[in-house]
Amino acid sequence: MDPKKSKDRPFYELPENVQASSRIIQDARTSLRTVVTKRPFTPRDEKRTLFPASTARNPESRPASAFSLNSRHFDGNDSRPVSGTKLSPLDHLPEGSDVRARAEIKTPRAPTAAEIETAILAPKPPADPNRPLSRKGSRQKLYNATSVDGGGETTSSVRPRSGSTDGRLLHESGSPDREVPRRVNSGPKERTLLPEERGMADGKEAAPRVSSSMGVSSPPRTGGSHDGEQRVGSGSSRKSSSAGKTRSGSAGKRDSIDIGDDNFYTDKVAPLIDEMSALGKNKDNEKLGELAEDLYIVLDTNKKLTKSYKQRSSILKAIFKLLDVEEPRVMLKLARLILAFKVGGNNLLNVCKLVFKVSRNEKNDQEFLEGNVLDLLIETIRSSDHVASCEALIYCVGAVKFLTGNPTILKRLAKKECIETLAGLMHNIEKTNRDNGRVNDQFGHILVQLCAALRNLADVGSGRERFLQTGVIESLSHLLDAYPNDCDLVLYISRIFSKVTLHTDCCTVLANQHSCYKSFIHLLNRHVNKEDVVVRVCFVLGNITAKNDDARKRLFQETNAMSTLLSVLKTFHNMESQKRSNPENVTTNGRHTNSDGDGAINTIDDVLIKVVRVIANLSINDSVGPVIASHVECVQLLLAILDSKDIGSSEELILNTVATINNLSYYTTKTSAITAHQNTVAQVLLKLVMTDNMEAMLEASRVFGNLTRQRTVRDLLSKQKVDEIMITLLDSGNRELVFIACGVLINFMADEDKRPLLKKEGGIKKLTEVLRDFGREDWQLGSVVCKVLCNYSTKITSTNSCFGEAEAQDLVDVLVEYLDRETALEASLREEVDEDFKDYLCETWEADFCPVASQLLKRIETYQSSFEPLEAPG
Incomplete structure (x- = not known):
């Protein structure tokens, strides 16, 4: 040369084959850079409550977190019709009885057991002495007719002994016009005419019959038991069809099964129930818990924990009577039996409340690690109808939420596919809302518990992979769009996203949900004064724009995206100004936001950091960056933050803000607000070069590397001896700082x-x-x-x-x-x-x-x- x-x-000004000084900052270590920040601090809940302390839910419309619960709340008569419609009484009653007289007076009071006993213990002799006095299966029906259910208690006036001949003929009508007393709580089947009645209707003489109330011996029962034909748990009216099968001649097979069940109940189950009932009265909780465990093992080993087991109702009613105990261990063991029988309706709701009540106290967590209570809870969530059992699921999932706060239980729940179960429930709720064309606010109560549990489950080793496999991230994104006004739900979903978006694969999945950008911007607008929501939404936006250039364009192109981000920035900067003017009275969401030496978190600073980071990441895109650099209000807000903050108390905020200005200063367009205010920017950054903070000096020097391309800036900085400072920094030993100093x-x-x-x-x-x-x-x-x-x-x-x-x-x-x-x-x-x-x-x-x-x-x-x-x- x-x-x-x-x-x-x-x-x-050297030829293009030699790199010019104006391009130095574009090199690897001085190019546009994403800003890194830590995840927002999430305080641990001091108490286990159904909804967070800051909830905005109306107390009158939300489920109660505290309630009283005892045996009286459980429904012993769990065989009512699903519709709940009260059946009309039959117009025929036993003649010559007090019951008939009372019916004629039209009193609404139900007949007592003694009155029914009087009616049925005075039969006429049979018309045909040679006719058998009993039919198979009738003795149980007799016992049904002698039971009255009131508030879950059954009073029996007849207690036949097994094998007793006296109990084989308690009521028999020899005349064709004699009517059979209807069983209490009977269903439509029992209104069907008997053969002799059909004969009378046809004008023919009916053969003498034996009352259907006659029965064979049944197994002994406890005082609190109910007839074995009723099915407890579904809330529906479903009777045993044994009588029908007897009439059709198919009772033989059923009898052999019934006899086996009766023997099992008599020999194995009844003694345990009797002893448990006695212990319940004596308040011997330790022994009662042991017997409840023994009863579960006996029933489970013999595969009797099913809805079809004949004595299911009797066992459940006996258990319900024991639920006045206060010992959590015993309560949980009894609840385990109830859940295993797959109850429904009111009983499902109350047993879920019972488990919820036990799980509210951390001291009881160890009890959930014994037996298979966790499996039963997960199975209940998986099998329950979210429409019919909505309130029950609120408490069931709420209990799971509490338990996920225990690290040991958390890992065990993850292994039991709790994430998959909760994801399935969430998908079902989504589908129902979609099919109905509107969202159900009651489902929101379930979803709050569900998302709070998923927030904890996201921390387990396999949590992220399970989230991706089950489509949890996509569903959560849809829920944000469906329930934008539910502050509790929005908070928990944003907490989940703030965890999972620390990983690139989850960021990619969320970034591909095109509706999420609109949802996030809408949430920032709607909840701008709730820093716990805003800080997490902005953190998530910062994560998905850190490595995905397509996400930067999509977010920036969303309607009002930039104006919303600047509105949030301005709102919280003004809060900060108010805090400085009156630091003792300023709180947000009931929490003091000062940043003292005691480790308190300055939540306002945290929000500002996250919003500034989003702007820095957006500016990396070569089409978005120049537009943001030309936004005067944006540049002014960034400079105002630098001017009002001190590096000692707000280091991360200062460093992120300077990094954002550095990214914007890279674009030297004619409309650049940085270029228009370059002297002001240089003046603001001077104080950082004079500090002892090496990171602050490095970030400020990066900006100077761009600004000093202009002669006016060089003259200004030279007067402030910045060039002399840069020469001094050559001795720093920090390679990156030396590199930037050389660039300046x-x-x-x-x-x-x-x-x-x-x-x-x-x-x-x-x-x-x-x-x-x-x-x-x-x-x-x-x-x-x-x-x-x-x-x-x-x-x-x-x-x-x-x-x-x-x-x-x-x-x-x-x-x-x-x-x-x-x-x-x-x-x-x-x-x-x-x-x-x-x-x-x-x-x-x-x-x-x-x-x-x-x-x-x-x-x-x-x-x-x-x-x-x-x-x-x-």
Whole structure:
């Protein structure tokens, strides 16, 4: 290169094949960068409650978190019709009885057991003495007719002994007009005419019959038991069809099964129930818990824990009577039996409340690790109808939510596919809402518990993979769109997203949900004063825009996206100003937001950090960045934050804000607000360069590397001795800081009046030492050092006068050594060095270092002479 043609040209105006100084900051370490921040702090719930303490739910419309619960709340008669419609009474009653007389008076009172007993214990002799006195299966019906259910209690006036002949003929009608007493709570089946009645209706003489109330011996029952034909749990009216089968002649097979069940009940179950009932009265909780465990094992081993077991109703009613105990361990064991029988309706609701009540106390967590209570809870969630059993599911899922707060139980629930079960329930609720064309607010109560549980389950090792496999992230995104007004639900979903979006795969899934951007912007607008929601939504937006350029464009293109972000930024900056003016009275959401030395979290600062991070990440996109850089209000807000904050108390906020300004300062468009206010920006950043905070100095220097492309900025900073500070930073030992300082000095050396300072402050020697110390490991840094010296020596006439004799010789020695490939790459060519790193070093040496170093060496050698030029006469 001809020195006469190149000596007057600044280094940044060199040909395109040599990197110009205006592009230095675009290099790897000075290019646009995403901003990193920690996840928002989530305080641990002090108490286990159904809804968070800050809930905005109306107390009158939400389920109660505290309630009283005892045996009276359980329904012993669980065989009513599903519709709940009261059946009309039959118009025939036993003649000659007090019941008939009372019916004629039309009193609404139900007949007592004694009255029914009177009616049925005075039968006429049979018309045919040779007719059998009993029919198979009738004795149980007799017992049904002698039972009255009132509030879950059954009073029996007849207790036949097993095998007793006296109990085989308790009621029999010999005349065709004699009516059979109807069983209490009977269903439509029992209104069907008997054969002899049908005969009378046809005008034929009916054969003598035996009352259907006659029965064979049944197993002994406890005082609180109910007939074995009724089915407890579904809330429906479903009777045993044994009578019908007897009439059709198919009772033989059923009898053999019934006899086996009766023997099992008599021998195995009834003694345990009787003993449990006695212990319940004596309040012997320890022994009662043991017997409840024994009863469960007996029933489970013999596969009797089913809805079809004949004595299910009797067992459940006996258990219900024991639920006045206060011992959590016993309560849970009894609840385990009830859940295993798959009850429904009111009983399902109350047993879920019972489990919820036990799970509210952390001290009871150990009890849930025994037996299979966790399995039963998960199965209840999986099998229950979310429409019919909505309230029961609220408490059941709420109990699971509490239990996921225990690390040991949390891992066990994850292994039992709790995530998959909750995901299935969430999908079903989504489908129901979609099919109905509207959302059900009651489902929102379930979803709050569900999402709170998923928030904890996201922390388990396999949680993220399970979320991805079951489509949890997509469903949560849809729920945000469906329930934007439910603050509790929005909070828990944002907490889940703030956890899972720390991982790239989850970010990708969420970013591909195109509706999520609109939902997030809507949430920020609607909940702008709720920092616990805003801080997490902004954190999630920062995560999905950190590595996904398509997400940056989608978010920015969303209607009112930028104005919403700036509105949030302005709102919380104003809150901060109010806090400074009156720090004792300012609270948000009932929490003081000061940042003291006691470790308190400044939530306002946390929100500002997250919003600023989103803006920084958006500005990386080459089409979005220039638009944001031209937004005057955005730049003014960023500068206001820097001007009002101190690096000592708000370090992360200051660093993120400066990084955002650095990204925006990269775009030098005519409409850039940074360029229009460049002197103001420089003035604000000066205080950071003067601090002892190395990170703050580094970030401010990055911005100066962009701003000093303008002569006016260089003049301003030179007056503030920033160029001198940059020379001093060459001794810092921090490679990145040295790199940025060199980038700023490149621009300063473009001005001839600022070049002498470099030599005066020992900058030539410092740059040579930097090259010697870091060049072999960092050829990019070596290239920047050479660029500073090239710009400095643009008008060189003598090497010695320009650099100094000793400094020039040292510089030549280093350049000659480093331009020799074998010598320069000796360390990188060793076998133990990683192959990728070796290729990187070779590439940067050849592409970045050699062109500039060769030019500098040639210039030094060209003007190296023992003769000193004479200065022009004055």
